[in-house]
Amino acid sequence: MSRRNPSTGAEAAAVPRARPLTGRMxxxxxRLPLHLTLIGxxxxxxxPTIALLVSSFREPTAxxxxxxxxxxxxxxxxxxxxxxxxxTQRGMARSFWNSVIITVPSTILVILVAAFAAYAxxxxxxxxxxxxxxxxxxxxVVPLQMTLIPVLRLYGNVTIDQELPLLGGNVFGVNSFxxxxxxxxxxxxxxxxxxxxxxxxALPRDLFESAYLDGASDLxxxxxxxLPLSGPAIAALAIFQFLWVWxxxxxxxxxxxxxxxxxxxxxxxxxxxxFGSQYQLLTAAAFISMIVPLLIFFALQRYFVQGIxxxxxxx
Amino acid sequence: xxxxxxxxxxxxxxxTLALLGVFLVYPSVDTIRRSLLDERSKSFVGLDNYRFIIxxxxxxxxxxxxxxxxxxxxxxxxxxxTVGLGLIIAVLASRVRYEAPAKAAIFIPMAISFxxxxxxxxxxxxxxxxxxxxxxxxxxxxxxxxAWLQDTGSPQTxxxxxxxxxxxxxxxxxxxxxxxxxxWNWTGFTMIVLSAGLKGISTEVLEAxxxxxxxxxxxxxxxxxxxxxxTIMVVATTLVIQTLKTFDLVWVMTGGRFKTxxxxxxxxxxxxxxxxxxxxxxxxxxxxxxxxxxxLITIRRFQFQEEIR
Numbered sequence: 001m002s003r004r005n006p007s008t009g010a011e012a013a014a015v016p017r018a019r020p021l022t023g024r025m026x027x028x029x030x031r032l033p034l035h036l037t038l039i040g041x042x043x044x045x046x047x048p049t050i051a052l053l054v055s056s057f058r059e060p061t062a063x064x065x066x067x068x069x070x071x072x073x074x075x076x077x078x079x080x081x082x083x084x085x086x087x088t089q090r091g092m093a094r095s096f097w098n099s100v101i102i103t104v105p106s107t108i109l110v111i112l113v114a115a116f117a118a119y120a121x122x123x124x125x126x127x128x129x130x131x132x133x134x135x136x137x138x139x140x141v142v143p144l145q146m147t148l149i150p151v152l153r154l155y156g157n158v159t160i161d162q163e164l165p166l167l168g169g170n171v172f173g174v175n176s177f178x179x180x181x182x183x184x185x186x187x188x189x190x191x192x193x194x195x196x197x198x199x200x201x202a203l204p205r206d207l208f209e210s211a212y213l214d215g216a217s218d219l220x221x222x223x224x225x226x227l228p229l230s231g232p233a234i235a236a237l238a239i240f241q242f243l244w245v246w247x248x249x250x251x252x253x254x255x256x257x258x259x260x261x262x263x264x265x266x267x268x269x270x271x272x273x274x275f276g277s278q279y280q281l282l283t284a285a286a287f288i289s290m291i292v293p294l295l296i297f298f299a300l301q302r303y304f305v306q307g308i309x310x311x312x313x314x315x
Numbered sequence: 316x317x318x319x320x321x322x323x324x325x326x327x328x329x330x331t332l333a334l335l336g337v338f339l340v341y342p343s344v345d346t347i348r349r350s351l352l353d354e355r356s357k358s359f360v361g362l363d364n365y366r367f368i369i370x371x372x373x374x375x376x377x378x379x380x381x382x383x384x385x386x387x388x389x390x391x392x393x394x395x396x397t398v399g400l401g402l403i404i405a406v407l408a409s410r411v412r413y414e415a416p417a418k419a420a421i422f423i424p425m426a427i428s429f430x431x432x433x434x435x436x437x438x439x440x441x442x443x444x445x446x447x448x449x450x451x452x453x454x455x456x457x458x459x460x461x462a463w464l465q466d467t468g469s470p471q472t473x474x475x476x477x478x479x480x481x482x483x484x485x486x487x488x489x490x491x492x493x494x495x496x497x498x499w500n501w502t503g504f505t506m507i508v509l510s511a512g513l514k515g516i517s518t519e520v521l522e523a524x525x526x527x528x529x530x531x532x533x534x535x536x537x538x539x540x541x542x543x544x545x546t547i548m549v550v551a552t553t554l555v556i557q558t559l560k561t562f563d564l565v566w567v568m569t570g571g572r573f574k575t576x577x578x579x580x581x582x583x584x585x586x587x588x589x590x591x592x593x594x595x596x597x598x599x600x601x602x603x604x605x606x607x608x609x610x611l612i613t614i615r616r617f618q619f620q621e622e623i624r
Contacts, residue, residue, distance in 0.1 A: 038407045042420040045499065049423065051448055052435045067446050117331035124324040134614055136331075139339050141610045143560050145582045145599040147342035149349060149592050186338030189331055218323065247428030249563045254587060265430040272434065272567055279438050286434035290427055297426035301419070308507050
């Protein structure tokens with residue numbers, strides 16, 4: 001689209017090394033707009049994150065006085081004070097731990113619960129199977145807002161007002177980790193069942209038939225054949241469930257009132273409302289919350305992409 | 316497999332069905348019921364809560380018209396911009412050797428939470444041109460700095476100044492500033508999906524068209540777009556559903572002030588700040604009503620896929 005002469009471009013792409021030097025230069029010139037546009041877009045998409053990272057290491061006075069881009073040219077004057085402050089004085093250390101407590105069990109539980117259901121949907125025959133599965137898929141699009149008022153009222157009635165050992169908070173209901181786990185598992189289920197059922201259903205039938213003929217039970221087949229073969233699907237699901245719960249603000253905002261139990265998203269939200277222009281605190285806090293998701297992204301990019309292609313989207 | 320007792324499948328399904336029942340099915344029905352009751356869910360008020368949304372009697376406290384309009388704005392501009400940019404980047408990236416890093420750069424924001432994104436972009440949008448990156452650029456090219464998140468101005472200011480002051484302004488600057496953040500975040504998603512679709516187009520078809528002398532633009536319009544159009548539809552549907560749920564971004568960046576509320580943020584205020592469960596529930600039902608047609612389309616497509624499976 002940016003090439004003046006399409007045939008030149010096509011050849012350049014197909015056999016670049018076979019061409020004489022002048023031809024390659026001409027091809028490059030023709031493709032220059034393409035490269036400029038693409039690199040421009042890459043820069044545009046990277047700058048905000050870089051601005052955040054650079055600013056989080058600058059002195060508060062410097063952030064308030066000059067743009068982050070000055071930090072690259074001035075004599076290097078970076079500090080980790082901002083991180084120390086948000087972690088110790090603004091509760092981000094505690095919140096990081098809370099995010100882990102909330103996210104890890106929610107992720108493991110949703111995989112387990114959904115895998116059982118997906119196995120039944122994929123390999124068992126029972127009346128209403130297809131209709132029921134469609135209902136589960138349909139629940140994918142129900143806005144969480146539709147459920148929050150009744151869930152909060154319900155939790156008000158079932159709250160067990162005793163301290164949960166080790167982790168803190170109530171045993172169940174509002175202001176409790178188990179209450180939040182249950183909600184996050186339930187909200188993650190429609191996608192999880194959908195993804196796993198499609199994956200399980202695509203496993204070869206022979207595998208199951210020979211196992212059943214050998215007298216294997218459902219549980220045996222499930223744990224020894226289905227789960228080990230489903231590594232990629234489970235990995236994609238785990239990544240997305242982890243990210244959704246890690247990044248959730250809405251559910252925590254409704255079900256957790258106690259700042260001691262707040263995950264990072266909730267803490268950053270309160271930091272924004274009380275210190276809206278103190279960007280040394282906000283940028284450091286935001287970056288702390290991004291470390292784990294970014295690590296997951298770079299380490300497991302392949303599964304991340306597979307999950308997106310399988311229909312995973314932020315809830 | 317054949318001698319399985321009838322209740323065995325239900326045992327495997329039980330945890331899922333119980334959780335979905337308690338957290339999704341029952342609450343959805345209950346929310347519909349509460350939308351017909353007063354703010355404490357005590358007495359029946361008929362359609363009063365829906366009348367509140369339609370008549371917008373308290374535009375200063377909870378501007379329902381502006382929220383609905385903003386959701387429509389999000390639905391259209393966000394979806395069009397995200398799909399367009401994603402498609403362009405996918406096509407451009409497929410023609411260079413640094414495709415992987417190019418795609419990674421666009422995709423990284425997908426890994427960042429809306430809350431962190433909001434912090435990033437509040438910082439980018441700072442009014443002071445010495446600090447705020449966006450205003451540094453606009454003043455650099457000779458324009459005035461803009462209060463991107465507060466400015467409710469628009470090309471239509473003239474019209475609304477003549478008319479009643481409380482009319483929502485459809486093209487507020489701050490709404491577009493918010494939508495741009497969403498676009499920045501989600502373009503990676505459309506790019507990844509469309510790029511996978513592009514890989515599925517056989518290179519022979521494209522080469523044949525080039526040999527026949529078709530221009531790159533013609534190839535894009537006559538071959539790439541038609542082949543990708545089912546994928547584009549799927550992506551657009553997903554995005555529309557996402558925009559209906561937009562909450563975190565608006566909540567953290569503006570808190571819905573300066574007429575940036577969307578239905579989801581207004582719902583949160585009504586239900587959990589003002590504690591009016593009636594109007595809150597009605598707003599949730601309105602969101603659901605937007606989603607239903609999309610849900611039906613998705614199910615039909617799914618059934619179709621099952622039939623050809």
